[in-house]
Amino acid sequence: MAKSNKPIVWGLFAAGGTITAFLLPVVVLLTLFAALGMTPDLFTYEYLHAFAANWLGKLVIFGVIFLSLWHAAHRLRITMHDFGLRQDLWIATTVYVLAALGTIMTFFYLLRI
Amino acid sequence: MSERQIQLEVLRYNPETDSEPRLQTYSVPCLNEWVVLDALNYVKDNLDTTLSYRWSCHMAVCGSCGMMINGEPKLACKAFIREYADQIRVEPLANFPIERDLVTAVEDFIAKLASVKPYLIPKEDKPIEAGEFKQTPTELKKYKQYTLCINCMLCYAACPQYGLVPEFLGPAAIALAHRYNQDSRDGGRDQRQEVIASHEGVWECSFVGACSEVCPKHVDPAGALQQVKIASTIDWYKEHLMPWVKK
Amino acid sequence: MGEEMSSKPYIREISKTNWFYGQPRYMRYMAREVTCIFIFAYTFLLIWALRALANGPEAYQAFLAALNSPLGILFNLAVLVGVVYHSISWFSLTPQAMPLQRGEEFVPGNLIIGAHYGGWAVVSLIVLFLGV
Numbered sequence: 006m007a008k009s010n011k012p013i014v015w016g017l018f019a020a021g022g023t024i025t026a027f028l029l030p031v032v033v034l035l036t037l038f039a040a041l042g043m044t045p046d047l048f049t050y051e052y053l054h055a056f057a058a059n060w061l062g063k064l065v066i067f068g069v070i071f072l073s074l075w076h077a078a079h080r081l082r083i084t085m086h087d088f089g090l091r092q093d094l095w096i097a098t099t100v101y102v103l104a105a106l107g108t109i110m111t112f113f114y115l116l117r118i
Numbered sequence: 119m120s121e122r123q124i125q126l127e128v129l130r131y132n133p134e135t136d137s138e139p140r141l142q143t144y145s146v147p148c149l150n151e152w153v154v155l156d157a158l159n160y161v162k163d164n165l166d167t168t169l170s171y172r173w174s175c176h177m178a179v180c181g182s183c184g185m186m187i188n189g190e191p192k193l194a195c196k197a198f199i200r201e202y203a204d205q206i207r208v209e210p211l212a213n214f215p216i217e218r219d220l221v222t223a224v225e226d227f228i229a230k231l232a233s234v235k236p237y238l239i240p241k242e243d244k245p246i247e248a249g250e251f252k253q254t255p256t257e258l259k260k261y262k263q264y265t266l267c268i269n270c271m272l273c274y275a276a277c278p279q280y281g282l283v284p285e286f287l288g289p290a291a292i293a294l295a296h297r298y299n300q301d302s303r304d305g306g307r308d309q310r311q312e313v314i315a316s317h318e319g320v321w322e323c324s325f326v327g328a329c330s331e332v333c334p335k336h337v338d339p340a341g342a343l344q345q346v347k348i349a350s351t352i353d354w355y356k357e358h359l360m361p362w363v364k365k
Numbered sequence: 366m367g368e369e370m371s372s373k374p375y376i377r378e379i380s381k382t383n384w385f386y387g388q389p390r391y392m393r394y395m396a397r398e399v400t401c402i403f404i405f406a407y408t409f410l411l412i413w414a415l416r417a418l419a420n421g422p423e424a425y426q427a428f429l430a431a432l433n434s435p436l437g438i439l440f441n442l443a444v445l446v447g448v449v450y451h452s453i454s455w456f457s458l459t460p461q462a463m464p465l466q467r468g469e470e471f472v473p474g475n476l477i478i479g480a481h482y483g484g485w486a487v488v489s490l491i492v493l494f495l496g497v
Contacts, residue, residue, distance in 0.1 A: 008312065011321040014356035015347060018372045021373065025404055026481075029448040031489035035496055037441035047496030050425045051373045053418055066415070080401035083324050085400060089382030093394040103405075110412050117419040133373040161483030197375035223374045256469045278391060325458065326394045348462065349413045 007107060014079045014101070021076025057118040072110045078104035124199060126157050128169065129209040131216050137280040141207070141217060142166075148185050148199045154208060155183050155194035158220075171220035178334055181270030182243050184211050185220050191275035191332045203288045211275040227271055231296050234295035239306025257302040264297030264342060273329035279322055286322035287314065289329035289339035296342040299349075315350040321349070397454040403447030410440070456481040 039048045046052050056062040078100040085096045124146050131139035133282045155173055173183040176195045178232065183194040186209040188202065196358050199206070214222035272287035274280050280288045288297050295314045299307045314320050323343045330340040356363055385391035417428035431437065459481055460474030 006318075008315045008350075008354075009317045009321045010348075010353035010354070011317070015321070016428065017350070018352045019348070022451075022455055025448065026442070026452040027485055027488045028492070029404065030452055030485075031492045033441060033445045033448050035492070036410070036432065037438070039429060039447055040437035040441045042394060042433045044429060045497045047492075048414075048429070050418070050422050052496075053425075057415070057418060070408055070411055070415075073404055073411075077401040077405035077408065080398060081405060084395075084398040084401060087324070087385070087395060089380075091381065092453070093255070102420075104289065107412055112416060114412070114415040114419045118415075131375050136375075139375055146421070212377070215376045217374050256466070259471070260466060262408075276390075278384055279381075282381060282384065324394075324398075326391065327458070327461075328390050328394075330461070331390065338461055341464065344458070345461035347462070362474050 014075065017072065017075035018079035019076075021072035021074070022070060022080075023074055024072045029073065057115060063115045064117070067111055067115055071108050074104040074107045078102065121147050122150070122199070122204070124148045124202075125205040126155060127162065127205065127207040128161070128220070129207075129216075130169075130219050133218060150200055151204075152199045153195050154185075154187055154192070154197040154199065154202075154206065157199060157206075158194060158208070169220075170218045172286060179268060181268035183274050184270040184275065184326075185209065186212055186275065191272040193270060193272070193334045196334055211271055213277070213281040214271070215274050224271065226284070227274060227288070227291070231269065231294065234287070234291050234310055235306055235313075236294040236298060237238045238289070238298060238301065238304050239309065241305030244301075251303040253302055259299035261297045263337055264293050264300070265339050267297075267339075268292060270334065270336055272332045272334060276326070276328035276332040278322055278326055283318075283322050285318040287319050289323075289343065292320055292323075292346060293337060293339035293342035296346050299346075311350065311353065314346060315353070320346045320350060398448065400447045400451040400454075403444045404451065406440075407444045407448070451486060456485070 035045045035047055037044050047056070057066055081100050082093070082097050085100075086093060090096060126144045126146050127141050128144065130136075130142045135345075144161045146160050146165075148157050148160075155176060158169070158171055158173075162171075171183070171185070171194075173194065174180040175182070178196045179195050181193075185194055186207075187194065187197050188191070188207055189209075191211060193209070208220065210216045210220045210222045210337050214224060214226075217223045224341045243255060244251070267290055269290060271290065277289055278288075280286050292314050295310045298304045299310060320343050325340060325344060330338045333339065385395050404465075414428055417425040432441075456478050460472075460477040463477070465472040465477060
């Protein structure tokens with residue numbers, strides 16, 4: 006029996022699960038306000054742009070999106086298995102490629118701000 | 119003494135004559151303080167001598183009488199009749215092949231348990247004259263709850279992952295490996311990691327948590343498995359990203 | 366006789382697709398697991414916002430206008446329910462995954478969960494204070 010390489014993704018899953026648990030509810034609440042037409046300061050163009058223009062802001066945004074993506078991707082892989090979809094190689098490839106694409110997009114959009 | 123007539127629905131399976139299991143109902147006059155095991159013993163003694171089931175201590179120590187009672191993994195000696203309605207269904211432990219009636223085939227669990235080396239592997243050999251391996255109360259407390267495991271396999275019957283992926287090492291075996299890994303006198307973690315940090319080891323666990331909910335001895339195997347995942351993840355990052363850090 | 370005993374063990378098949386159905390314990394687990402779908406979808410909303418932000422004020426206004434719709438409201442409401450359930454279920458498991466031994470005794474689980482809830486409240490208040 007060889008040791009598994011699952012820790013790579015599980016580490017991201019666990020870190021992402023923690024950061025999303027602390028942070029996402031309030032962020033979603035703010036975007037819900039924006040969806041209701043009462044855009045909070047954070048989601049106005051000026052404020053968000055100023056935040057993302059700063060390297061520390063960039064790092065925070067990248068960290069949050071990166072970890073959320075990999076948390077959700079890994080849990081989705083397990084959930085598919087729970088629902089009886091046993092093509093794990095394909096499912097794993099799909100969810101991790103999506104997460105990697107999201108990561109790359111986040112990286113480049115942030116660079117352009 | 120109050121007595122209540124219970125309809126005991128028992129799964130029956132005879133490998134020599136049956137192609138599949140069936141349910142047989144026995145009407146059992148149960149005393150208020152009886153447990154399901156007493157009702158089964160009544161059936162065996164008075165109604166049907168052909169009924170097969172395992173039991174020994176009748177006091178939640180030996181771990182032999184695990185079975186599904188109304189669909190829930192329970193020790194029959196700890197399941198009080200007074201907590202159930204007038205009809206009780208008794209089936210063999212889920213996720214294990216049925217050998218006969220309520221008796222399951224447990225070789226898979228026994229092999230998995232042995233594979234994790236659930237015994238002390240001292241860091242260094244010490245002659246007997248050098249005395250015992252000492253431990254503080256704090257060091258003992260660190261793993262004490264896991265020593266209460268009686269290998270009753272209720273956690274395996276509760277674990278959907280074990281049912282769906284039979285190769286999975288499962289809750290009790292990994293929790294017991296963790297018990298020895300946490301022991302200050304032990305030096306066998308590297309050997310056990312080869313087994314429990316594999317795919318079929320801790321990584322098949324998705325933390326449903328059912329194992330800990332059904333444990334009759336209040337052990338928390340689910341917690342142990344998450345701690346093993348965290349430790350194995352730290353190991354992995356150390357081995358691959360910081361290979362210069364030698365153990 | 367020995368070989369006859371274990372001649373034909375009976376194996377009960379488990380449904381691979383609906384093993385959890387109707388079992389409260391497993392249903393709660395599945396509810397916890399599907400929160401990832403909401404989180405996954407929501408991160409892509411955030412990435413969409415970043416893209417609009419990078420493309421300038423007009424693009425960002427267009428993003429906000431698209432968000433300000435029944436679908437946008439419904440999506441955010443659904444995600445909010447999902448992420449709150451994720452937070453609660455995640456924190457409730459922390460004492461098992463990260464037990465704390467102080468001296469001889471372990472810190473009671475509720476204290477560890479409570480500390481996480483406290484941290485959750487502080488983080489939320491900071492974001493609200495800075496962001497509204």
